[in-house]
Amino acid sequence: MLSVLMTTEGTYPYSAGGVSTWCDALLRNTPDVKWTLLPLMMNPHIEQKFDPPHNVRKILNVPLWGIEEPAEFNGDIPFAQLYDRKRRTSEQTIELEFLPLFRELLRIICSDPSDSATLGRVFVQLEDYFRAHDYNETFKSRCVWRTFKEEVERYTEGSSIFDLTECLRWLYHFLVVLNVRVPKTSVTHSTAAAFCGIPCMTARVRHGTPMILTEHGVYLREQYLFLSRFRRLFFCKQFLLNLITAVVRANYHFADVVAPVCHYNTRWEIAHATPQQKIRVIYNGVDPELFAPSSRVHGSDPHIVATARIDPLKDIETLLRVAARLKSTHPRAKFTVFGAVADEPYYRRCLTLRKRLGVEDTVNLGSATNDVVSAYHDADVVLLTSISEAFPYSVIEAMSCEKAIVASDVGGVGEALEGCGVLVKPRNDEQFAAEIGNLLDNPPLRLRLGAKARARVMDEFRLDHTIGKYLDLYRSLAA
């Protein structure tokens, strides 16, 4: 029986979103695969958003924050054994066994993040070390701090004591995954080129287990964006981005197949040393039975629907401007944005803008729905104003529902929508409004585009096709 280790980071089964939807569909539609799930999570005390199916035999949760002892959630190891590890972890052991590996790790982070082969070997040796020794005692030892200081000062300059403190604490959290002992499987599948890929890499080095890497977004790019907020802490930003770059490149290096969800993502992958021949794009798929067209007739007012969380990346502000423009030509048109509020200050900013633009009666923001299919059915036009996307489910779901779509031409959206929807330059509210107006005034065009979109889904973006491609990949690699 095929067994697969799937690793996730900040997504399935603990949060909603595209990656989790993808994971759930893959696990649920592969009953013959024996899955082990390893979710890296920010903290251990969050509720599951998904109930993994029965073929998920084991879940190895790895919380990075919110714990005092990394062993807290490692239920397989009895406390007596953990205590014994603590007792065995002396300053001398750390100096002899840990520090050489730690120095090597710091060399890679600070001066050569592209030395992926060595990084993989170091990770395996660190895993071995932490099977016999305590993580906390090691990382919080005096000699580790001193070595960290010496090594970082050797490779870099300008760090304050605070910078070093923060950097080593972050390193402690990010490497918690080295404590986990994963079972041997036929294949490993990392759902991001991130720290969750480390167990897959070490399985590759240790047992030669084939590794697949799927990138939904581009992890490295997301981290660059996140750490751009560290304006005052340039040294920390630099150190962390070096660490992340090293880990991302190692993911690309050790993966047998890199399977991004769209061609757009391959730009970053190739630029970071992923050989072209390793890359095999597998588009996301939807269930056409579930996302089926409807002949239902909704209210008489034109209705524009967006399914997007309230987040700056979804550029809801442009959507509001589009609504304001459209109001002058189509005063009865209504907009509904279905999606949770992901960024409260941004939501407040949007509410202020909505008021300023005078579209409070026109745009309904932040509506929750459990029935996204009906949301699409109620739409005359589906709108996506995002400034950053990979291969969004909202687009292919709406396509499957035979809807006319106006979307910003970002990420892999064009790959889905080319020829069967309208693509607009991001942030261009004037063009968005014109295209929506055109579609509202031209029902036959809407129907034509919707039919083409549905046909495209049936040909290229069906869930069973997507699942089939992954299964083929697993089988060929396991063989």
Added chain:
Amino acid sequence: MSAAVEADRDAAHDLGQQVIDLIGIPKDSWEIAAQLEVMGLRDADARADYGARDLFDLAARIDGWFREGRFPYEIEGEDPITTSAFVRFLKNYATGLTFSLPMALQGAVMLLWGYGVWGAIEMDLRTGSAIALGFIASYIVTGGFMQSIVRRGLFYVYQQEESLARWTALRAWSIALRVVLGLLVPALLVNALFKILPWSIVLTASAYYVALAILWLNWALIYLVRKTWLFLLTTAIALAAVLLAAKGFGASPVAANAVGLIVADVLSFGLALLHLNRMTNRPIVNPPRVTILVYSTSRFFVYGVLYNTFLFADRLIAWTSGTGREDFPPYGFWLNVRYELGMDLALVVVMLLSGIVEHATQRFSETLIPNEKRVKSMDTARFVERAKRDHRRRTLALAGASVIAVAAAVFVAVALRNFKTLPIYPSLIAPTTTRVFLVATLAYVIFMFALQNVLMLLTLSRVEHVVRAVAIALAVNVGVGFVLSRAVHYSAAVWGLLTGAIALLFFTARSMRKILGELDYHYYAAY
């Protein structure tokens, strides 16, 4: 250069400035590329509008211009501190006072109207002894649980896991209550077997022990929700209830105390629960493993038990000694009012200095990060020197405040002698009281210096240093106190407290010196 190329270049330069304004110093061109992408730019735009091959090429150009110094940029400094030093001091001092004011209020009410929440001036020595026994036992038994509730709870509060803070605190509270009640069984059995104390004392002591233990545990919950002013509020309301029961309804002192303690217990638990529930109403998910929870909290538990035992060991020793007693104790444990009065008067020093210690500890913790940010890692010696200098300055400030506090305590002790009608007047002027007061005052002053060190060590999570120091200090306290109280005079037990405080100061000062010498490491490891 053609006009079109120049226009593209100008546009790219303007775009670069926008990106730099947004992110400050870019790490490399990838950071710029990521920003360009979320600005909605595509490869097609890079080509059409900026004359670049693609977005990555455009980002590399902007990065190159940045490295050439073509973009002005500004990085904001640290947020300015808006509170004045004096206001900060007053705030911290008031926080420190919230711990000692309930004690002061109870003392004042006792002197003015003769009643406290536990105890009353007109009580006979038998009941007083029972209350003293119940009080000390409750304080020692709950010490470990109080520390565990607060430390583990605050750990989760700092992690913004309020539901877990609530869960662990209430769980520890309920376990503690079961332990408090459970320990009564062996205590009563031992007394039944060996007939150490009469049942009237034992049962009264047991009742006070349970009621007071609940109160201390509730106060730990209140500390966790950071509403320490509620200590004073609950004490004031409980005192009012006692006075109403005694003066309004003619209740006996024990019955009035019972009313007051029930009010204090119910009110403090209700308020604590209210604030815990206000913190969160989320259910808890994935609670930590019990063994790990117990292990990670155990050092704080041990510290709590040792610390509380240290504070009351001398009284236990004094009141179980017959040497030099003027009141011929009938049982193995018998309260001595003169000793208690001497100790209570000395507490004025603790009350006045607690705010100073609170301020010093707060400032130590508040200034650590700004100081770390100011100093380059290559220059750690300068950071350490500064920390040592600050510590010396705070120690000197405490020394100055101690002189004032001692003067105030002596003033209170002398002033009380003018109130000859006070029922405690004969005890007040007794030489034993004066002797105990003077030694205890000195002991408490030294103890406050040690406590300042203890709190700073705990700020850095160096609990093992604290446990070691308190254990040694307790051994000295008990050893010296026991020998002197038996060989010289029962009141010489206070010398145990003094020598114990000196030992505590010595060992905590030594730890502080060591830790300040490597403060960069110890701050790093305090997570």
